[in-house]
Amino acid sequence: MENQALGQVTSERLPVHFPDPIQVANCYQCGKCTAGCPVAMHMDVAPNQVVRLAQLGEWEKALRSRAIWECVGCQTCSTRCPKEVDCAGVMDALREASLARGMAAPGRYFVVAFQKIFLENIHRNGRLNELELIGHFKVDVLLHTGRIPFLFKDAGLAPQLGKRKKLHLIPGRARDRGVVERIFERCSGERKA
Amino acid sequence: MNIGYYPGCALHGSSNDCEQSLRACLSALDVQLGEIKDWICCGATAAHSLNHKLSLALPARNLAVAERDGFKQLFAPCPLCSMQLLKAKKAVADERVRKELSEIVEADVRGESEVLNLIQLFEKIGVDRLKPAVKAPLESITAACYYGCLLTRPPDVVHFDDFEQPSSMESIVAALGAKTVEWNYKTECCGAGMTMCNEDIVLELAHKILSNAAEHGANCLVVACPMCHVNLDMKQAAVERRFGKKLGMVVYYLSDLVGLALGLSAEQLGINRHFVTQA
Ligand code: SF4
Ligand code: SF4
Ligand code: SF4
Numbered sequence: 001m002e003n004q005a006l007g008q009v010t011s012e013r014l015p016v017h018f019p020d021p022i023q024v025a026n027c028y029q030c031g032k033c034t035a036g037c038p039v040a041m042h043m044d045v046a047p048n049q050v051v052r053l054a055q056l057g058e059w060e061k062a063l064r065s066r067a068i069w070e071c072v073g074c075q076t077c078s079t080r081c082p083k084e085v086d087c088a089g090v091m092d093a094l095r096e097a098s099l100a101r102g103m104a105a106p107g108r109y110f111v112v113a114f115q116k117i118f119l120e121n122i123h124r125n126g127r128l129n130e131l132e133l134i135g136h137f138k139v140d141v142l143l144h145t146g147r148i149p150f151l152f153k154d155a156g157l158a159p160q161l162g163k164r165k166k167l168h169l170i171p172g173r174a175r176d177r178g179v180v181e182r183i184f185e186r187c188s189g190e191r192k193a
Numbered sequence: 194m195n196i197g198y199y200p201g202c203a204l205h206g207s208s209n210d211c212e213q214s215l216r217a218c219l220s221a222l223d224v225q226l227g228e229i230k231d232w233i234c235c236g237a238t239a240a241h242s243l244n245h246k247l248s249l250a251l252p253a254r255n256l257a258v259a260e261r262d263g264f265k266q267l268f269a270p271c272p273l274c275s276m277q278l279l280k281a282k283k284a285v286a287d288e289r290v291r292k293e294l295s296e297i298v299e300a301d302v303r304g305e306s307e308v309l310n311l312i313q314l315f316e317k318i319g320v321d322r323l324k325p326a327v328k329a330p331l332e333s334i335t336a337a338c339y340y341g342c343l344l345t346r347p348p349d350v351v352h353f354d355d356f357e358q359p360s361s362m363e364s365i366v367a368a369l370g371a372k373t374v375e376w377n378y379k380t381e382c383c384g385a386g387m388t389m390c391n392e393d394i395v396l397e398l399a400h401k402i403l404s405n406a407a408e409h410g411a412n413c414l415v416v417a418c419p420m421c422h423v424n425l426d427m428k429q430a431a432v433e434r435r436f437g438k439k440l441g442m443v444v445y446y447l448s449d450l451v452g453l454a455l456g457l458s459a460e461q462l463g464i465n466r467h468f469v470t471q472a
Contacts, residue, residue: 072391
């Protein structure tokens with residue numbers, strides 16, 4: 001992992017590609033993003049510090065942080081930033097790079113696995129198949145951690161959902177899955193840096 | 194009114210009570226929804242976390258199909274879906290991106306349709322039209338209107354209401370004859386799509402929201418998001434166990450309250466299928 005020297009703070013030069021409107025260089029470390037973040041207290045690196053790591057090109061720390069996987073994507077940070085830094089977008093870009101480089105924090109296995117399985121599910125079906133999602137998630141986590149995911153510790157939730165007709169046994173799928181497949185294919189190529 | 198309708202996976206899955214409520218309520222108001230042909234999932238948190246391009250392309254496809262079929266308005270009851278649609282719409286303002294996305298999704302994405310959330314749908318219908326239709330004013334209801342994170346955020350994408358102190362839901366609820374309370378957690382996040390994979394956080398946030406609403410004198414919560422409903426209603430029993438206190442806070446979709454005021458029954462609206470029901 002290449003480390004950018006201090007001072008080189010323009011996003012164009014960073015090895016993690018941020019979408020154009022995200023200018024991490026603008027951050028002046030006021031901490032407002034962290035103050036409003038609902039999960040900051042669970043993060044190893046606070047949102048403002050994540051932005052700082054991105055400014056400094058400290059990719060190793062940023063991409064291996066638990067913080068990027070604790071983020072729930074609520075957009076509070078981006079909304080309140082006085083310098084219009086899209087901090088939530090920074091989190092997204094770091095998650096994408098972290099997963100692509102195999103650097104996702106092992107301690108956040110649940111979240112990482114869930115997002116991956118979710119996306120595979122849509123790839124296959126065009127629309128989310130919830131039962132399949134739950135099944136795959138459960139098996140995957142069990143195989144990797146020997147633990148049973150949360151949902152099923154919630155005794156009787158599945159039958160409760162069934163009773164309320166909240167589980168579809170024959171879920172709808174998109175009919176034209178060819179186009180879904182092609183969209184996924186076109187979006188999964190090498191990213192332009 | 195003929196409005197394009199993008200249900201999204203939530204409303205076709207475990208939040209189908211929300212769809213039932215909507216449909217009952219809208220047919221009572223004579224509003225037709227035209228479901229977008231062969232819509233596909235917007236990719237939700239997973240897509241915007243793991244693949245930026247995909248997170249624009251999936252909603253862009255739905256937008257293009259809606260526009261091709263002539264819908265000037267596109268209603269997306271899940272705020273995550275509508276945020277993703279609006280992000281795609283914003284992205285295609287750049288002609289280069291518009292061309293690229295149109296090629297990817299094999300349809301012309303114009304980004305001209307207006308995207309509506311659940312509150313905006315009722316605003317379109319109009320308080321003027323709702324008020325005279327009220328048959329059973331909701332006098333016993335004192336509601337805490339809960340917007341959650343994504344309905345008003347990020348403001349440069351969603352352009353809806355005041356992002357710190359929104360009040361659009363209160364106006365609708367007041368028109369139904371119910372009271373509303375001022376409280377602190379209107380726009381706090383409930384943990385959204387983390388229900389399954391990060392339960393600790395969801396329980397903690399849901400606990401704060403539910404308790405604060407109760408402390409400010411609300412006897413129910415009103416939401417306009419299927420994910421909020423899952424976290425606050427379905428998970429409420431788990432919150433009660435975790436924090437060792439009884440909450441018993443009924444959580445309505447905004448359309449439930451509209452429907453009740455129009456004289457529809459709890460069964461017609463699917464309220465009996467919620468987890469927490471009136472004591
Ligand atoms: S709110 Fe904006 S400027 Fe302030 S620390 Fe966060 S990202 Fe930087
Ligand atoms: S988007 Fe993520 S980092 Fe930003 S406030 Fe929400 S949880 Fe915190
Ligand atoms: S955000 Fe939720 S409901 Fe909306 S389409 Fe996507 S998964 Fe499906």
